[in-house]
Amino acid sequence: xxxxxxPDHADPADPSAAFAADAAPWAVFWIDAGVDGCTRGLxxxxxxxxxxxxxxxxAGLPPGASLLDLGCGRGAVLALARDAGITRLQGVDAAPITxxxxxxxxxxxxxxxxxxxxxxxxxxxxxxxxxxxxTAVVEAARVAADRLWLLVHAADGPLHADARxxxxxxxxxxxxxxxxxxxxxxxxxxxxxxxxxxxALRTAIVDHAGAAGNTSLLEGxxxxxxxxxxxxxxxxxxxxxxxxxxxHAARMQAxxxxxxxxxxxxxxxxxxxxxxxxxxxxxVGTPPAARWLLASRRPT
Ligand SMILES: C[S@@+](CC[C@H](N)C(=O)[O-])C[C@H]1O[C@@H](n2cnc3c(N)ncnc32)[C@H](O)[C@@H]1O
Numbered sequence: 001x002x003x004x005x006x007p008d009h010a011d012p013a014d015p016s017a018a019f020a021a022d023a024a025p026w027a028v029f030w031i032d033a034g035v036d037g038c039t040r041g042l043x044x045x046x047x048x049x050x051x052x053x054x055x056x057x058x059a060g061l062p063p064g065a066s067l068l069d070l071g072c073g074r075g076a077v078l079a080l081a082r083d084a085g086i087t088r089l090q091g092v093d094a095a096p097i098t099x100x101x102x103x104x105x106x107x108x109x110x111x112x113x114x115x116x117x118x119x120x121x122x123x124x125x126x127x128x129x130x131x132x133x134x135t136a137v138v139e140a141a142r143v144a145a146d147r148l149w150l151l152v153h154a155a156d157g158p159l160h161a162d163a164r165x166x167x168x169x170x171x172x173x174x175x176x177x178x179x180x181x182x183x184x185x186x187x188x189x190x191x192x193x194x195x196x197x198x199x200a201l202r203t204a205i206v207d208h209a210g211a212a213g214n215t216s217l218l219e220g221x222x223x224x225x226x227x228x229x230x231x232x233x234x235x236x237x238x239x240x241x242x243x244x245x246x247x248h249a250a251r252m253q254a255x256x257x258x259x260x261x262x263x264x265x266x267x268x269x270x271x272x273x274x275x276x277x278x279x280x281x282x283x284v285g286t287p288p289a290a291r292w293l294l295a296s297r298r299p300t
Contacts, residue, residue, distance in 0.1 A: 030097040
């Protein structure tokens with residue numbers, strides 16, 4: 001097997017980089033988010049089951065194995081691999097994430113700068129689908145010498161439905177409700193009328209939550225409106241709040257657009273079989289929150 005390439009950093013500021021648009025909603029997110037930033041909101045049982053599955057898979061890799069994780073974020077899977085004793089680790093992510101202990105190539109998972117079969121195992125946890133699932137799976141398989149383990153969102157499952165609903169709620173708050181304009185107007189010139197307007201806004205949010213399947217975003221916004229009353233600079237706080245919600249909505253929309261359907265995963269499994277892999281597809285939950293695509297290269 002060729003040696004694992006040295007870590008490198010593409011220029012994320014290059015406007016011609018096709019992945020720059022993919023990275024935009026994530027670059028800000030990873031400034032503050034921890035290693036488990038993308039999974040900490042999952043139901044604990046689901047999160048535990050996913051972690052245990054990774055641990056089991058990783059424990060089966062041979063000594064000296066190398067591992068590439070796609071859409072690695074701050075390194076949730078790389079950390080599990082390190083804990084399993086794997087030392088030859090490489091991450092790829094579209095966002096220029098700093099301060100991780102793992103080598104990171106900033107670029108798209110759809111075009112990897114590595115030779116064929118460069119890594120013993122190629123993995124991804126909710127990352128590879130953002131690069132265009134069908135293309136990225138083929139590219140991941142190209143650089144996988146032995147194992148390809150991908151965990152992807154399920155377009156027919158509850159995480160996808162939550163993301164779709166949250167994106168719509170954020171659009172409602174920023175659009176028809178004019179939440180941030182109303183807050184800014186109130187903080188600029190508080191008056192009995194502006195106080196009444198913010199009360200009406202909060203009541204509308206409660207009413208909207210009453211008809212929602214997932215209320216966590218609306219509850220967070222409702223609480224944040226109260227908290228803004230106590231910050232030193234509520235106008236700046238409102239601006240930051242609006243930017244944070246817009247970035248969250250963009251990530252939710254990206255997830256909605258990226259999540260593969262069951263048919264997409266079945267197609268990818270077919271491509272992998274044709275390319276010489278044995279493949280298992282496993283649903284995670286019923287209806288499935290996510291799917292595993294677990295492939296092993298057949299000996300030649
Ligand atoms: C849901 S997060 C998952 C992160 C990580 N795998 C984890 O489990 O914590 C999705 C990640 O995919 C990355 N991403 C988005 N588009 C990408 C692309 N085209 N190529 C590689 N990574 C991409 C994002 O920057 C983000 O870090």
